[in-house]
Amino acid sequence: MLEKILKRASWSDMVISAILIILGLFLAVNPGAVTTMLSVILGGIVIAIGAFKVIEYIQSGKQETYLLGVGAFFIVAGIVIMFATGIILTLFRIIIGAWIIYTGIMNLNTAAKWKDYQSRVWLATLIGAIATIIAGIFILVNSGVLMSTIGVLLIIYGTIDIVERFVFIRKIENYLK
Numbered sequence: 001m002l003e004k005i006l007k008r009a010s011w012s013d014m015v016i017s018a019i020l021i022i023l024g025l026f027l028a029v030n031p032g033a034v035t036t037m038l039s040v041i042l043g044g045i046v047i048a049i050g051a052f053k054v055i056e057y058i059q060s061g062k063q064e065t066y067l068l069g070v071g072a073f074f075i076v077a078g079i080v081i082m083f084a085t086g087i088i089l090t091l092f093r094i095i096i097g098a099w100i101i102y103t104g105i106m107n108l109n110t111a112a113k114w115k116d117y118q119s120r121v122w123l124a125t126l127i128g129a130i131a132t133i134i135a136g137i138f139i140l141v142n143s144g145v146l147m148s149t150i151g152v153l154l155i156i157y158g159t160i161d162i163v164e165r166f167v168f169i170r171k172i173e174n175y176l177k
Contacts, residue, residue, distance in 0.1 A: 010165040017165070021158035027151025035147055036085050043082030050074025093139060093146055100136030104129045 026034045053071030057064060081088065107129030114122035139145055 010169050014162050014165045017158040017161040019158075020154045021162075024151040024154030024156075024158060027154065028148050029151075031147030031151065034151075035089060039085040039088070040082050043078045043080075045078070046081055047075050047078030050076075050078060089147075090143070093143065096146065097136045097140035100139060101133050102136075104132030104134075104136055107132060 023034070050071045050073070053067050053074060055071075057067035057071060060067065062068075107125060111122050111126035111129055114125055
């Protein structure tokens with residue numbers, strides 16, 4: 001009985017992993033289209049939440065005026081999410097890239113301190129800091145790199161999970177003993 005439940009759960013996990021691999025492929029190949037699709041879906045959900053708040057306001061006999069404000073805010077935010085995908089992604093990319101560059105600069109400072117203490121790790125820290133700064137700059141100048149990277153990571157995760165689940169299913173009798 002337990003063996004059947006575990007096998008069924010593993011197969012459903014493998015299906016989810018296969019879906020993640022497909023999503024990862026789409027993200028790696030065409031991140032813009034996936035991002036636009038997700039923005040439209042997310043924007044639609046936010047607009048629906050706003051519409052429900054406006055309906056709540058009307059049903060309250062127009063007593064709870066904050067609901068109208070909340071509803072209007074969600075509707076406007078949903079529209080922005082749906083139609084300003086590029087701006088939102090650009091801002092996100094700039095924030096992530098700037099943070100990575102900042103981290104690299106802080107690591108340069110750490111490398112200098114390691115060198116002052118005559119530690120052997122200063123050179124590795126320096127190389128890592130420079131690589132981090134270059135990665136941050138790369139993210140700033142390449143618009144699709146974040147989503148493509150997430151796509152590749154989803155492909156890797158999904159593949160590893162499917163292999164692990166397949167091995168688990170094949171060895172399940174040994175695990176239950």
